[in-house]
Amino acid sequence: MATIFTRIIRGEIPSHRVYEDESTCAFLDINPARPGHTLVVTRREAPRLFDLPPADYAALWQAVRRVARRLERATGCERVVVVVYGADVPHAHVHLIPLEAGGHLAFPEPSPASPDELAEMAQRIRRADRPAYDPATALVVVDVQHDFADPSGSLYVRGAEEIVPAINAEIARAREAGATIVYTQDWHPPSTPHFARDGGVWPVHCVGGTPGAEFHPDLEVAEGALFTRKGTGGEDGYSAFSVRDPVAGEVKATGLAEGLRERDIDRVVIAGLATDYCVKETGLDAMRLGFEAAVLTGAVRAVDRQEGDGERALGMLAEHGVEMR
Ligand code: VGL
Numbered sequence: 179m180a181t182i183f184t185r186i187i188r189g190e191i192p193s194h195r196v197y198e199d200e201s202t203c204a205f206l207d208i209n210p211a212r213p214g215h216t217l218v219v220t221r222r223e224a225p226r227l228f229d230l231p232p233a234d235y236a237a238l239w240q241a242v243r244r245v246a247r248r249l250e251r252a253t254g255c256e257r258v259v260v261v262v263y264g265a266d267v268p269h270a271h272v273h274l275i276p277l278e279a280g281g282h283l284a285f286p287e288p289s290p291a292s293p294d295e296l297a298e299m300a301q302r303i304r305r306a307d308r309p310a311y312d313p314a315t316a317l318v319v320v321d322v323q324h325d326f327a328d329p330s331g332s333l334y335v336r337g338a339e340e341i342v343p344a345i346n347a348e349i350a351r352a353r354e355a356g357a358t359i360v361y362t363q364d365w366h367p368p369s370t371p372h373f374a375r376d377g378g379v380w381p382v383h384c385v386g387g388t389p390g391a392e393f394h395p396d397l398e399v400a401e402g403a404l405f406t407r408k409g410t411g412g413e414d415g416y417s418a419f420s421v422r423d424p425v426a427g428e429v430k431a432t433g434l435a436e437g438l439r440e441r442d443i444d445r446v447v448i449a450g451l452a453t454d455y456c457v458k459e460t461g462l463d464a465m466r467l468g469f470e471a472a473v474l475t476g477a478v479r480a481v482d483r484q485e486g487d488g489e490r491a492l493g494m495l496a497e498h499g500v501e502m503r
């Protein structure tokens with residue numbers, strides 16, 4: 179069922195709208211704590227603010243500032259108080275409340291805490307980092323296949339065989355913590371515009387069913403894992419989440435996102451090959467799709483067609499909010 183905010187945004191319930199953009203909408207609270215009390219709401223229905231995909235989250239805070247500036251000018255208030263309460267309506271939103279000079283809003287029942295209580299709480303918060311792996315996390319092992327990972331492979335990525343022990347160690351850690359392991363494989367037909375001889379850029383590699391597409395023989399293949407094959411229909415399959423027709427440009431999902439969501443997985447940790455292609459695209463897609471993402475920087479290697487491509491890919495992922503581990 180649509181939330182009351184969605185119904186307001188759709189115009190099914192009347193409101194006094196003061197601002198809107200592509201991903202947010204702001205309207206007056208009908209029970210204002212002060213005149214001008216405004217709610218800035220995401221168009222996307224997420225029950226809680228901190229569950230929003232990064233792009234919606236960033237857009238919401240941009241809108242908060244724009245609306246706050248308008249409230250300052252419109253009401254002549256001294257400051258705008260920002261409240262994220264959320265227990266009222268399960269649809270991500272922020273309250274903006276104009277406050278006159280000398281005015282204040284009461285916080286709920288403040289009472290002094292002892293230095294010991296404060297120290298204990300501060301320590302608890304500092305240690306509350308999410309563990310490296312948990313049941314809501316998937317370790318995605320990208321394309322650790324013969325043609326990329328073995329020095330005799332047709333698209334050998336320099337240093338690839340060195341990361342296999344590190345990946346195996348991560349797989350063991352992840353399984354211990356109840357995380358899901360996902361293995362991806364580049365899996366091309368014998369002829370595809372992905373290959374140089376058919377008009378693309380790459381030497382023939384990872385042809386489905388041939389030894390070149392097999393996992394590196396030292397890679398641990400865990401029981402109960404998910405497997406994703408990319409490019410099976412002749413597409414470019416750089417991301418574990420989507421493939422793209424190199425001629426028509428059409429993008430299709432691989433089904434991995436749905437598979438992860440079915441398991442209530444909200445974070446992916448990425449290792450494997452190659453940093454500047456499949457690792458990069460997998461990380462960008464993960465963020466786009468609303469997953470948290472991390473890259474194991476010691477367990478990836480780059481093609482580096484241009485010197486520095488791998489480093490630039492990591493920089494770009496970090497800019498998009500991917501954790502570098
Ligand atoms: C990849 C180039 C071509 C990869 C796949 O796995 O990164 N790179 N196909």
Ligand code: ZN
Nearest residue numbers: 364372384415
């Ligand atoms: Zn490929």
